[in-house]
Amino acid sequence: MTAYAAERAHLEASRAALRRMREETEALDLTDVGGNEVSNKLVADLIQERIAALADFRDAPLFFGRIDGRFADAPDVSTGTAPVEVAADPSRPVESFWIGRRHVHDHLGDPMVVDWRAPVSRSFYRATRTDPRGVELRRRFGWEGGRLTAFEDEHLADVGEQDAASAILAAEIERPRVGPMRDIVATIQPEQDEIVRADLGRTVCVQGAPGTGKTAVGLHRVAWLLYAHRERLARSGTLVVGPNRSFLGYIQQVLPALGEVEVGQTTVEDLVAHVPIKAVDDDEAGRIKGDARMAEILRRAVWSGVRAPEESLLVVRGSRRWRVPAYEVEEIVDALRARDVRYGAARDMLRQRLAHAVLVQMERAGESPDDRVQDAVARSRPVRAMADAVWPAVDPAKLVLRLLSDAEFLAACAHGLLSAEEQAVIRWAKPPRGVGSAKWTVADAVLVDETADLVARTPSLGHVVVDEAQDLSAMQCRAIGRRCSTGSATVLGDIAQGTTPWAAADWATTLRHLGRADARFEELTRGFRVPREILDFASRLLPHIAPGLAPASSVREAPGSLVVQAVRPQAVDIEIVARVRELLAVEGSVGLIAADSAIPGLAAALDTAELPYRHLGFGDGDDARLNLVPASLAKGLEFDHIAVAEPAAIAEAELRGLRRLYVVLTRAVSTLVVVHSRPLPTELADTATD
Incomplete structure (x- = not known):
């Protein structure tokens, strides 16, 4: 044989x-x-x-x-x-x-x-x-x-x-990928394997340039950890946090293909879904709400309700009356505040401490009360009323609502932390009638989550993978860090791809907000999927968006993989549709990416051309090879062939538009076609080749 x-x-x-x-x-x-x-x-x-x-x-x-x-x-x-x-x-x-x-x-x-x-x-x-x-x-x-x-x-x-060099390995890396992301078990490289098999007890932060496989490494790390620590992680749980639902849809088949079907996958928005999201913050409001200073402001707000008693505690049991002086109640309150425990836990302790003070008086009077008597006293109406008066219950959503609606309350809690101008930016101009009618944003929901943790500890998982972590605000980092406070994390991202107004300038700051300052840092700079010609083109932006990062290298050379074409202003849609037709004639997935504002016009052009497509963010055309992608949703995705319309419009659409453009230009695995009628951003113009 x-x-x-x-x-x-x-x-x-x-x-x-x-x-x-x-x-x-x-x-x-x-x-x-x-x-x-x-x-x-x-x-x-x-x-x-x-x-x-x-x-x-x-x-x-x-x-x-x-x-x-x-x-x-x-x-x-x-x-x-x-x-x-x-x-x-x-x-x-x-x-x-x-x-x-x-x-x-x-x-x-x-x-x-x-x-x-x-x-x-x-x-x-x-x-x-x-x-x-x-x-x-x-x-x-x-x-x-x-x-x-x-x-x-x-x-x-x-x-x-x-x-x-392995021809089979190269063919597998370069194989067209239609549909969701696949696993990379057949092509894991030594530097990737080192990260995948890192010990469970240590958080790992991976700075990965485009095409280096950082997302796949993070997912395979979860699979390896579940194999190596099955019993432990089955009890504590694992979770993958992605930037948006389109990204989660893209990666959702990787872990099941590896035999792991019980790993949770979510977005930050869904992770902190304490209130319904009905609005979007402008950049400045989102930046301030995401600032780490908000944690101290919320802590002050939560504890601001604790006050000294106005009168003594009087408990009647049978024919006897027991009185705990106001100064003694105040001493109990002060002692609990000094213990640095969660607000809700301390409030529960308060009722027991007040009941114990009553039992001490009973014992001095010759009685022999037991634990059942103390529990009954703790549940009695006078004790509950005193606890409510000096240590009122806190509803996290209602507290944040008050903080963002009440100018005086916000000023008191933010004193020395936010300027009057910053307070005005985050304060609601028209206070809502209640929690249900408020137009909550994702940043508001994160504040509610922080407040909820101040009241009662957030349960911790055994391991959390967070992708595109460079785009997290400090408060979002804290929300994720709480979910792995007794476990570990795999933190993935690329500083150069940070596009939010609050994007990280360095990993040390992000890791500190995650509560993982001692994380092991790894850098992946060798690309396997994106051709060198495309990476070199996109890397011209790096000195302007992330001057501290070295450009990524690629093991692949693909002459002809980059096409940059200038056309007349009226011909952009016509030319982009023609280029898309050409790309669809080749095996593999196709992405058409443009500034968000240009997507409706491109959708109309595709409809006129009778080209079926899937509109990311809308879920239509799920079986289509062609994907119409708003630039804001491109992060983390990958397509064999990509057509990009008007790079200048992408760069100008937001504060960090050049970073967004860098993301868009590095999504292609085989072919990148850039069509423009306006001049390219100057950072790219000298590399354009028609």
Whole structure:
């Protein structure tokens, strides 16, 4: 049997084994195994998750690589501890491991496909001739859908040879991608693998230039952490936070394809959905509301209601009357304030402390009250009334409503922090009648979230991935940081792509607001998807938008991938539609990107040309290859071919328009066509080539 035939036979045997694993799981009879309805439901859910994880995607390869070598025994990871690297062991016989997206074993339990996250798989990604890590042969497989079509061998034991570029690896990286983002398990590079397998206990911040795969690295890191720390993270939970719903739609299939179906995905807006969002702040109001100073203002506002008692506490039980003097109540209040606990927790403590003061008097009078008596006193009307008077309950939304509506209250809480002019910018000109009628913005919702945490602690998850983090305000960072206060995070972004008025100038500040100042910092500068010609064109903007960053390099050269065409003003829509037709004739996804204000006109032009398209942000035309993308939604997305209309309009549309333009120009994987009638921004003009 030839090597090719043997590999195809192993593929069919592996698929049969996976099918058997799924059928065995489906056949499990676990009726009433939990002993009660809740436990039975939990077991049933776990079984369904297991069945979903064993799905065989016939159009995707079951394995993509193989390593032959001499390895020490792989450590057991069933305890939930992080797996250590498998060491080379020259004394052992040569073993073969097929590397794939999930583990598959035969009827005896022997592995037929090893999960890409397993310790031995690390050698597949990192082995070189100078550091073979026990690997003697590395084989990469070529696929067409789910069909194995080729393989390519590297003999790492041949130390005299030079590492050669992999044609299969290059083809997989450059393969057109229609539809949502795919996983990159077959193409993970050593520097990416180092980040993916970073320890759970450490937050990692990744500064990644366009095309370096930072988003994919973050998603694969979640998948690896769930493999290495399954039990721990199953209890505490994991979450991916993206910049908008279009982005989440783009990445939503990556983790399920890796067998992970329980990772939450959300936006900052949905994360802090305490109030309905009905309005949008202007840039200055959004900048001030997102400033870290607002945290102290809200803290002052929450605690401003605590006051000294105006009279003594009088509790009547039976025929006896017990009085706690006002000065003693004040001492209890002051002591609780000094404890630095959450407002709501301290308020609960207050009732118990007041009840205890009454019990002390009872004991002095010869009575023997127990805990039940103290609880009854704490629930009594006089104690509850005193607690409400000196430590009133706080409704977070109502408090923020008052802060943004009441000029005197805002001035008192913001004294020494915001100027009168800044206060006027964030104060509502016409105070709403109530929480339901207020025109809340996303920044307002973040303030409500901060206030809610001052009242009661926000539950923490085990791990949070936050993408496009350079665009987060300080208050948004605090909201995300609260969700991983006892866990860790993977922070992804690119300072050069910061487009919001409050975008980060450096990672140190962002990490401090996230509560992760000690995060491990990694920088990815080697691009794999975006051709060098396109990156060089877009990188002309870097000295103007992020002078401290080095331009990204690319492993790909694609002559002809960049076209910049000047046309008459009346011909922009006609020419852009013609260019889109040409791009649609080539395999791959197509994005048409323009300034938000130009999108309606382009939509009309596409309708007239009878070209079906999906309008990002509106959800229509979901099956279309062509995507009509407002520039404000382009961040984080990727298309094989992109047509950009009027770069000058994109640059002028907002305060950080050049950064937005940089984002737009770096979304293309194969082709970038720029059509303009107005002069290009001067930062790009000297590189234009028609």
